[in-house]
Amino acid sequence: MGYLISFEGGEGSGKSTILKLLSESLKQKGYEVICTREPGGIDIAEQIRNVILDKKNVNMDAKTEALLYAAARRQHLVEKVIPQLERGSIVLCDRYIDSSLTYQGYARGLGMEDVFNINQFAIGKYMPDLTLYLDVSPKVGLSRIQKDDGREVNRLDLESLEFHEKVREGYHKLLEQYPKRIKQIDAERDIDMVFSDVLNVVINFINK
Ligand code: TYD
Numbered sequence: 001m002g003y004l005i006s007f008e009g010g011e012g013s014g015k016s017t018i019l020k021l022l023s024e025s026l027k028q029k030g031y032e033v034i035c036t037r038e039p040g041g042i043d044i045a046e047q048i049r050n051v052i053l054d055k056k057n058v059n060m061d062a063k064t065e066a067l068l069y070a071a072a073r074r075q076h077l078v079e080k081v082i083p084q085l086e087r088g089s090i091v092l093c094d095r096y097i098d099s100s101l102t103y104q105g106y107a108r109g110l111g112m113e114d115v116f117n118i119n120q121f122a123i124g125k126y127m128p129d130l131t132l133y134l135d136v137s138p139k140v141g142l143s144r145i146q147k148d149d150g151r152e153v154n155r156l157d158l159e160s161l162e163f164h165e166k167v168r169e170g171y172h173k174l175l176e177q178y179p180k181r182i183k184q185i186d187a188e189r190d191i192d193m194v195f196s197d198v199l200n201v202v203i204n205f206i207n208k
Pocket of ligand 1: 096097100
């Protein structure tokens with residue numbers, strides 16, 4: 001069995017850049033690595049995600065959104081993640097259950113426990129083995145996104161600053177709840193410093 005390592009953080013935390021650097025570096029060291037994000041090119045999960053992120057779906061109920069995320073997660077897990085774990089690969093996943101716990105459970109106010117329960121149904125035993133949380137204040141994160149012209153702005157990016165503050169608060173609660181699984185990284189620093197910390201945490205974990 002490989003390892004499932006998830007990456008979490010608010011908008012503009014630099015997850016995707018860090019993930020690219022990390023997967024290249026681990027591959028160079030000879031590890032079997034795949035880098036993925038939900039819905040991960042899985043057709044059914046892509047279709048579900050299009051519904052969630054479509055800017056015209058302003059009437060989407062918060063529970064509907066949570067259930068759709070869990071459904072997309074399940075499909076991506078079954079079709080892509082589990083087969084790779086069974087081959088012994090390290091699976092690096094850009095967002096996973098903790099995104100739902102904080103965005104839907106905490107920031108949207110559905111309750112982290114209820115959202116945990118529907119996700120538990122979706123993922124079964126596949127909790128992440130390790131989670132890196134890239135911590136950045138929404139002010140810094142959102143200003144990074146606004147500078148990045150190539151990046152598509154989705155429905156969730158358009159939420160208020162207050163919403164993003166809640167997302168961060170939710171992540172901080174999760175850190176308290178899962179101190180062994182989730183490691184916090186200060187992501188307001190230069191990318192090479194962030195990357196060096198991330199690499200250390202991951203290598204230490206794999207070598208344990
Ligand atoms: P994405 O374009 O992947 O953003 P990012 O580059 O920040 O990861 O958009 C994903 C958005 O969906 C992001 O705003 C977080 C949100 N999200 C949830 O609300 N719940 C979830 O379970 C997941 C996976 C994502």
